[in-house]
Amino acid sequence: MSIFRWVSEGASLALAVGVFLILYSTLRTLVDTLVNLWRRMFASWTTLRLRDLGILREEKSRQRLAMDWVRILIFIAILLIAAAVHDALLSPLILLFGMAAFAWSRYQAGEAQRMRVNEDAELGTLQMRSLLNVDHSLLNALNGLELPEGALRNAIRDVAARLQMHQQPEQAAQALKELPGTVTARLAALIANSARITDEVQMDLFQELEGEAHRQKLIRSKMRQTLALVKGTIRLLQGVAAAATVFVLMAPDWRAFFLQDIPHRTLLTGLLSCAVLASLYFEFEVHQLGSGEAF
Amino acid sequence: MDTYPLMVGFSLAIGVGLIVNATLSSFYELGRRWLRLLGRRRYRLHALGINGQNQGHTSEDEILGLTRIPWTNLYAGAAILGLALFFWIGQAVPSIRLGFLAAPALVWLFKGYLIRQRRRFLLGQLRQLLIDVRLHMSLRGSLLLGLESIASTTGENQLVYRLLRMRMSGGQVKSGLEIFQQMAKDLKSAHLTRITQRIQAAQQSGGLLGVDQAVAKSIEELTDDINGQTEEQMQRLPLRITLLAMPFLLGPIVILFFYPLVDRILKTLSGTAIGGGF
Numbered sequence: 001m002s003i004f005r006w007v008s009e010g011a012s013l014a015l016a017v018g019v020f021l022i023l024y025s026t027l028r029t030l031v032d033t034l035v036n037l038w039r040r041m042f043a044s045w046t047t048l049r050l051r052d053l054g055i056l057r058e059e060k061s062r063q064r065l066a067m068d069w070v071r072i073l074i075f076i077a078i079l080l081i082a083a084a085v086h087d088a089l090l091s092p093l094i095l096l097f098g099m100a101a102f103a104w105s106r107y108q109a110g111e112a113q114r115m116r117v118n119e120d121a122e123l124g125t126l127q128m129r130s131l132l133n134v135d136h137s138l139l140n141a142l143n144g145l146e147l148p149e150g151a152l153r154n155a156i157r158d159v160a161a162r163l164q165m166h167q168q169p170e171q172a173a174q175a176l177k178e179l180p181g182t183v184t185a186r187l188a189a190l191i192a193n194s195a196r197i198t199d200e201v202q203m204d205l206f207q208e209l210e211g212e213a214h215r216q217k218l219i220r221s222k223m224r225q226t227l228a229l230v231k232g233t234i235r236l237l238q239g240v241a242a243a244a245t246v247f248v249l250m251a252p253d254w255r256a257f258f259l260q261d262i263p264h265r266t267l268l269t270g271l272l273s274c275a276v277l278a279s280l281y282f283e284f285e286v287h288q289l290g291s292g293e294a295f
Numbered sequence: 296m297d298t299y300p301l302m303v304g305f306s307l308a309i310g311v312g313l314i315v316n317a318t319l320s321s322f323y324e325l326g327r328r329w330l331r332l333l334g335r336r337r338y339r340l341h342a343l344g345i346n347g348q349n350q351g352h353t354s355e356d357e358i359l360g361l362t363r364i365p366w367t368n369l370y371a372g373a374a375i376l377g378l379a380l381f382f383w384i385g386q387a388v389p390s391i392r393l394g395f396l397a398a399p400a401l402v403w404l405f406k407g408y409l410i411r412q413r414r415r416f417l418l419g420q421l422r423q424l425l426i427d428v429r430l431h432m433s434l435r436g437s438l439l440l441g442l443e444s445i446a447s448t449t450g451e452n453q454l455v456y457r458l459l460r461m462r463m464s465g466g467q468v469k470s471g472l473e474i475f476q477q478m479a480k481d482l483k484s485a486h487l488t489r490i491t492q493r494i495q496a497a498q499q500s501g502g503l504l505g506v507d508q509a510v511a512k513s514i515e516e517l518t519d520d521i522n523g524q525t526e527e528q529m530q531r532l533p534l535r536i537t538l539l540a541m542p543f544l545l546g547p548i549v550i551l552f553f554y555p556l557v558d559r560i561l562k563t564l565s566g567t568a569i570g571g572g573f
Contacts, residue, residue, distance in 0.1 A: 011303045014310025021317045022371040029365050177448065182423055185449050186430055192448075193434040205430055212426060215518075219525060226529045230536045237544040244548045257555040262387035267554075271547040278543030282536060288412075289532065 074102060085249050089265055097276045104280060108287065113151070115291060118181030120152040122213035125187055129206040138194050139163045155179055159191060169194045183213065220290075227290050234282050241275045302382055305396055309374045316367055358481050359413045360457055366406065373398040413454050414482075418524070420455040421486055422517040429510050438471030438494070438506055458482065472498060486517065 078098030082091040124145055131141035142160040147153040158175035173192035176184060186209055194202060248254045248268075258268040356362050377398030385392030427449070431441035446463040449456050458481055462474050472494055479487040490513045497509035 007307070008303050011307035011310065014314060015306040016310070018310035018313030018371065019375065021313050022368060022375070025365065026368050026372070029368060177450070180450055182427070182449075182451060185451070186427065189431060189434060189444065189448055197434060201433060205433055208426075208429070223525070223529065226532055230533050233537055234540055234544070237540055237548075241544055241548050244551050248551045254551075254555055257558070258551075262384055266384060266388055266391075268551075271550055275544055275547040278540065282540055282544075285536065288415075289528070 071102070071106070074098075074105065078102070081246075087259065089269065090249060090259075093269060093272065097272070100276065100280065104283065108283075111287065111291065114180040116150060117152050117179050118183050120147050120150055121179075121181055121183040121187050122217065123147060124152065124156065125183060125206065125209045125213055128187075129203070129210050132199075132203065132206065136199055138169070138191065142191075151179055152176075152184065183209070224290055227286055231286055234279075234286065238279050241279065245272060245275070301396070302378065305374075305378055305381070309371065309378065312374075313367075313371055355410075358458055358461075359410060359454065360452075361406070361409060361413075366402070369402045370399045373402045417454065417482065417484060418486060418517055418521050420453045421484070421490070422514060422521060423451075423453075424455050424459070425490070425510050425514045425517065429507060429514070432507060432510070439468065439474075442471050442474055454482075486520075489513070489516075 075098075078095065078101075082094045082098070085091050085094055124147055127145050127147075128141050131144045132138070135141065135144075139160060142156055142163065145153075145156055147156065155175045155178075159172045162172035162175065163169065170192045173188045176188035176191065179188075190202070190205060190209075197205075248258060258264050354362075356366075377395045380395040380398070381392055385395060424445070427445045428438070428441055431444040432438055435441045435444050442459065443463060445456075446460045449460075455478070458478055459474070462468070462477050462481075468474055472491065475487070475491040475494060479491045490510075493509040493513055494506055497504045497506045
């Protein structure tokens, strides 16, 4: 047996063992992911049943269902495009890119909701300081808040209802603790500890939060103005890229040219991947700079 | 034909790498369990905070929250995918076939990108933490209680807050300053080190300077820094993003549209294709 054969057989064996190990590990990760996914699905199913029974509120349910319909429509559109393309390489590729776009839209929807709650909390903080200045009662201030329809407004109603039932502020503020956002957490902390601090300290803290909320709003609006032009340019380029892709995949001459052999197929795959990855990168960049994390 | 030797060499590298990784991680797990069994007494003392020499040793991936991603699987998956592409497609595209073998480098680049992203807005996160510290210190009465309150109530998943939660868990903390020192060491942040020094100076000043004042001063300093950075970013952003977007988004569009046309014109001129489609 020659040395090369020894090395070759050793390499094959090592590769087989390595592939087996990695498959085992990947399968375990996959099973964990599937179990988590199932738990999430089961949780949302349970939530729907609880809403049917009237234990949870109706408004949230409608909102959720409306959002789900939009996502289902996007999902169907991706499937239809993949079927229309009918190619062994391109159809899975479109499904993959569609999944990435779907995941991104889901992430963005979650972040938008989170930002909305945070902005509502900023508004609530500003109003609470004004109301506490006039009437030194936390309950009256909470009842007097006028916030846009949404999760924070519902949570504030819950807190006021709990306080009215003579619950401790710490317990009452639990309704706010499930909500996301830094400002929401600060508002919850102020409400929870309202019994421990004097009115003067409370006013000082509200004043500080008000100042911070103003600063955040100012920088955020400046940043959004700056990003408006960039966003527009990127949306335009994304639209043209999507139209060009659909045209190339559907127009018989272009399709035949790019699918004629492996080098052309590789080029098409590379270009599509480049456009999609660049698109996702810029979306993320703009999203990150527009959110409050940067400042 | 150097495809097979390259293929064999790369297979050997992947296989050996995976086996070594699996074996070493098994040995590491086994060793850790044995040590835990043998050193139970020491661990009890450790839990009581008496022997705290190795306290707070955490890897960078753990600090940055990257341990949830199965990096070994990703590296190996990319390597196998690269190998498969090299073998099946490589012969058709000889000019870029060696590039397929560099597929694991993409995972490495992605990891680097994630690390940079996690550290990118550190100043803003530190500022938010300090605002929370001031608020919770006023509500709870001390730095340590304030930090405990933040760790237990915040729902934020940013790097600084996650690190704070990590450092507050386990009940081995002695003071708020110690938490800040550990965090500064973990993050290797000059700003956080300066904040820690300022708090330490305030604590040692014997009431001349309050911790609250020190934190307020640090917030002011960070605000100035962030304002400067934000202004700079706002000036540079449109140009930077637009210039980057042009080649990566416009480039593929131009190639997709015009490459077939150019190819057709060149072939017609050279006389290899006349009439018909592309």
